[in-house]
Amino acid sequence: MQIVSYRGPGMAGGVSPALTQMVAGDGSNHKWWHIEDNTIKYSNGIGQPNARHLLSESLIEGHYRYCNEFLWPIMHDMSEFATYRVEDRALYERFNRIFAREIVVENSRYTSSKLFVQDYQLALLPKELQRLDGPACGIFWHIPWPKSVPQSYLPAIVDLAKSLLSAEFIGFHTQEYCSNFFNFVAKNIPGTTVSMRNRTITRQSVAYVNPKAAPTMEDTWRIRLADKYTSQNRFTKVVAAPLGLDVDHWENISRVRSKLHLHPSLIHTDYVLSVDRADYTKGVAPRIEAIGHFFNDHPELIGKITFAQLCTRTRPGIEAFDNNWFNIQRLIQEVNSKYSTEDWQPVLNLKGPLKPAELSLLYANASMMLVNPVRDGLNLTAKEYIACQSNRPGVLGLSPHCGAFEELGPWAVEVNPFDPKEMSRSIFNALNLSDRDKLERMNGMRSRLNENTLTLWCEQFKGLLEPADDMETAAEAAL
Structure with a gap:
């Protein structure tokens, strides 16, 4: 198993204590990717964390502002506190792109296991991992999904939701947040089929373009075939699973x-x-x-x-x-x-x-x-x-x-x-x-x-992350 979170093992607050139990007993059979001292690192419970990439101060600060001045209030339906800056959004995207690249490079050295991505700081990882043909992943969203999003902020949140749909599953704490997400996707993302009964969202095949290769739409005629990647018809499971207590x-x-x-x-x-x-x-x-x-x-x-x-x-x-x-x-x-x-x-x-x-x-x-x-x-x-x-x-x-x-x-x-x-x-x-x-x-x-103990919560998501030839069958069995 590989966990990806903003905070790492032993750090106070957030979901770190729960994830620590999730990997307990796995020895070196897991990796935990995180940010520490402005550096992308991973640890496996043995020795010191391995440093992969030192991030610039401006990148860290821009990502932090986008998360806390924009995403946090929007996700909590408190848009009156939101401040949106185009430059911070670009830094947030770059932060996620670099993180995904480091994961893919490291995982290319061996047969990779699936990733369990945590929360809004890393919401673009599923899309970036798919673009780079990296490991499959699921994501848990630890904050609410909003009931509504102001029109002026929709493009940024649609971009996040599309990325989440590149994951095999999305976990939320409550049925309400699941319903909010279903409604948001149905209303704002064409080419998707929402099934609340089956708790799935199916999307049609979509051709994406590497954003570095095509900075503007006028440049798309110059894109090489290698700069394009396709998302096949697939579904994403949406799971309501409140975090349990130890x-x-x-x-x-x-x-x-x-x-x-x-x-x-x-x-x-x-x-x-x-x-x-x-x-x-x-x-x-x-x-x-x-x-x-x-x-x-x-x-x-x-x-x-x-x-x-x-x-x-x-x-x-x-x-x-x-x-x-x-x-x-x-x-x-x-x-x-x-x-x-x-x-x-x-x-x-x-x-x-x-x-x-x-x-x-x-x-x-x-x-x-x-x-x-x-x-x-x-x-x-x-x-x-x-x-x-x-x-x-x-x-x-x-x-x-x-x-x-x-x-x-x-x-x-x-x-x-x-x-x-x-x-x-x-x-x-x-x-x-x-x-x-x-x-x-x-x-x-x-x-x-x-x-609903923490152990049961961990077991549920371990089941979803286990390799399976038929992802749909595995997900249904785990749930």
Whole structure:
């Protein structure tokens, strides 16, 4: 197996921990392609990573801007935050083209295995690998696929979708994202046949031209036959498979938490916990507004409950994220100034990063976990909270706009990130649920976690990536 991701083994955040388990036990029978120190590298679990290509600073920065200033807000249906630059798109394309070339050159030395490509940073890899007659691949899309795309941005997103259709399969976290993708392809990509019943998209044979050989349409008459390549009639399987949690891992961590100590400010009050980045998709600002409404409506709870946040700054230097960070700090200061007492403040900013055992302790003792994004691909923190709960559990407050809601929604307390006053009422109601109700809800969510573990998720995609003479038969059998 070969994994291709932006982050590599052992790197914090993203899907890296899940992929680490996926290749565990394979020894040297896998390769993990990734970016580290501005360099394309691959590792196989033995020795130091092998460096393949040093990327220029301008290429890295342009790719980063295109991913975070354009693709991120568009994919989260938040186009008001999007900034599109033609030059950044060109750098994003070049980044993917170079990455694909290095993979193909390395794989030409032996019989290659299929590639498991990860996420939006590498969305053009399937097309580029096909153009270079490289290894077959599947891709998992870890963020949402949008419900709609503004007309002015359609060409760029159509280009991404066409590339994804060069993969043997596309994985999404939820049925909704699959449906959004089906609808997008049916509406915007001619020559495709969408079958929601069979979960496939079939496309007709298309002749492509090497973009380096034909920079403009006027030059196409000069293209040599070798500069053209054809995509045969084929289908792409679209799979809804929410990333599972390594439940055993979190349960094992929880066994050592008795040696740790809670933050002093949390010992004397109940607390509501949130763990997220200061990303405008996470709904941190409306949450702070909801906390203000909470204490305004329930002054009797001042000094009796704390809202603890592990909220880390993200993507500094990008205006939309910086503005969101400063707005969050301003709102926290306003709420704390208004409702603090001599020995207590309503919003406690916890300093990170925390070790998993420390995080487990916070999860285990929280009266409530509040996860209220305005849009989120999945959100594993909600699942981690459930795995760390005791026999006297708290309650999960969850936004319906979070990917995890598709799995956990029946047992969570729904919170509305677009209405802070309504969110405040939901928090109050959740904290006042009976112990029996909390236990029933938590047991339901625990059962769901055990039905969809990280191991099962890994096995599903390992099955799809195994070599087969008949790809369609193999995919159907795996699913």
